[in-house]
Amino acid sequence: MKLTIVGGGGFRVPLVYGALLDKAERLGLDEVVLHDVDEARMARIAPVLQGLEEERGGRLPFRATTDLDDALEGADFVFCAMRVGNLEGRVADESVPLGHGVLGQETTGPGGICFALRTIPVMVELAQKIRERAPGAWLINFTNPAGMVTEAVQQVMGDRVVGICDSPSGLCRRVATAVGRDAGELWFDYFGLNHLGWLQEVRDGEQPLLDGLLRDEAALATFEEGRLFGGDWLRTLGMIPNEYLYYFYYAADTVNAIKQSPHSRGAFLLEQQAAFYAQNGQGPAEALAAWRKTRHDRERTYMAEARNAAGDCGEHDLDENAGYESEAMAVLEAIALNTRAVLILNTANRSALPFLDARAVVEVPAIVGRSGPVPVAIGEVPAHARALVETMKDVERTTIDAALSGSEELAIKALALHPLVPSVTTARELLAGYRARIPELKQTFGS
Numbered sequence: 001m002k003l004t005i006v007g008g009g010g011f012r013v014p015l016v017y018g019a020l021l022d023k024a025e026r027l028g029l030d031e032v033v034l035h036d037v038d039e040a041r042m043a044r045i046a047p048v049l050q051g052l053e054e055e056r057g058g059r060l061p062f063r064a065t066t067d068l069d070d071a072l073e074g075a076d077f078v079f080c081a082m083r084v085g086n087l088e089g090r091v092a093d094e095s096v097p098l099g100h101g102v103l104g105q106e107t108t109g110p111g112g113i114c115f116a117l118r119t120i121p122v123m124v125e126l127a128q129k130i131r132e133r134a135p136g137a138w139l140i141n142f143t144n145p146a147g148m149v150t151e152a153v154q155q156v157m158g159d160r161v162v163g164i165c166d167s168p169s170g171l172c173r174r175v176a177t178a179v180g181r182d183a184g185e186l187w188f189d190y191f192g193l194n195h196l197g198w199l200q201e202v203r204d205g206e207q208p209l210l211d212g213l214l215r216d217e218a219a220l221a222t223f224e225e226g227r228l229f230g231g232d233w234l235r236t237l238g239m240i241p242n243e244y245l246y247y248f249y250y251a252a253d254t255v256n257a258i259k260q261s262p263h264s265r266g267a268f269l270l271e272q273q274a275a276f277y278a279q280n281g282q283g284p285a286e287a288l289a290a291w292r293k294t295r296h297d298r299e300r301t302y303m304a305e306a307r308n309a310a311g312d313c314g315e316h317d318l319d320e321n322a323g324y325e326s327e328a329m330a331v332l333e334a335i336a337l338n339t340r341a342v343l344i345l346n347t348a349n350r351s352a353l354p355f356l357d358a359r360a361v362v363e364v365p366a367i368v369g370r371s372g373p374v375p376v377a378i379g380e381v382p383a384h385a386r387a388l389v390e391t392m393k394d395v396e397r398t399t400i401d402a403a404l405s406g407s408e409e410l411a412i413k414a415l416a417l418h419p420l421v422p423s424v425t426t427a428r429e430l431l432a433g434y435r436a437r438i439p440e441l442k443q444t445f446g447s
């Protein structure tokens with residue numbers, strides 16, 4: 001089995017490779033190919049992977065190439081996490097809106113729209129290449145904004161693209177711990193779009209557990225979402241929202257908090273990673289140690305000093321086998337070994353959320369086996385959640401259309417219709433601000 005990692009010079013690639021090392025034999029995986037447009041970044045990551053291989057004593061041959069055709073040829077699975085415009089782009093995504101009193105965040109709000117506008121054309125091109133070179137491959141997509149990117153790529157690859165995110169499973173795990181159970185024993189009624197979902201029930205057999213948890217202040221205080229939203233608001237909603245909904249429910253608070261923080265998340269990561277990628281010529285053990293140190297330092301420092309103040313609430317798990325990559329492994333295993341595991345994924349709706357059409361990409365539990373994810377029927381949801389999902393799906397689709405047509409009018413429409421953008425004037429100013437900072441947008445929406 002051949003697996004290709006697009007974005008192979010990325011800082012998180014060692015997490016993925018480490019997880020693959022553990023599973024290679026069981027999966028029958030015999031070749032990993034890294035692809036990146038930036039050869040130097042890949043050359044920095046490769047010895048880290050060698051370091052992991054030597055440390056674990058496992059064997060999983062990998063090679064690195066900048067030739068995409070070669071990388072994709074005959075692949076069975078493609079993992080993709082790319083950041084078009086690099087971290088400099090993320091800094092612009094996050095900082096331009098703040099100048100207009102609007103949320104500045106990587107995926108939620110106008111930042112996510114700007115990120116999508118430059119990423120979707122590149123991802124669609126990748127999907128076309130996959131169709132040519134590896135028509136039987138599954139694309140497991142981490143590239144953010146994952147929901148929009150997956151829906152756009154689906155236009156080329158159909159159901160062979162699966163979008164993944166670690167935040168729903170993280171929420172379920174934390175809730176399971178808060179009620180004193182193991183997540184594997186419980187059923188989670190989670191629904192929504194990527195970074196816009198809600199946990200509306202948790203069941204142990206037939207016994208519903210959510211109401212009891214919502215009334216238990218001490219238990220709510222034991223996990224991130226409980227503290228973030230507060231017991232009163234959670235009881236009012238009757239559901240536990242994904243952490244990213246903090247930016248909707250506490251919009252003004254987050255803008256104020258982020259403005260006061262010393263640097264945006266993107267700026268922080270840029271500084272940390274530049275130092276890591278600048279180091280050259282290290283052997284495997286040394287490169288692995290440098291990577292680990294960068295990773296641990298940056299998370300600790302940021303979480304302690306800035307992230308909390310910023311109200312920035314993405315999940316950050318320091319355990320090398322828990323967060324980001326374990327979702328990808330779960331999907332890979334479920335498809336390759338036909339396990340029919342239940343995973344919360346971004347996939348075509350079919351009729352999971354009856355108020356959306358069949359092709360809309362949603363984030364819901366799905367049964368995953370050899371024929372891919374089959375979403376479970378969610379049925380009706382509370383009116384507030386339905387309304388927000390419908391609005392955001394329209395914003396997402398307008399963004400996809402804007403990205404693929406290069407239409408400035410549609411880009412402004414997407415920004416203006418986003419619930420966190422207060423005025424059409426602001427939307428115009430945001431696009432102008434982004435265009436001035438982001439070369440990819442200057443070309444596409446250039447005027």
Ligand code: G6P
Nearest residue numbers: 144165166167265269314315316
């Ligand atoms: C979570 C989200 C990801 C997001 C990440 C940001 O894991 O689910 O979609 O990319 O946070 O983390 P970072 O360390 O880059 O701020």
Ligand code: MN
Nearest residue numbers: 164165166167
């Ligand atoms: Mn995510």
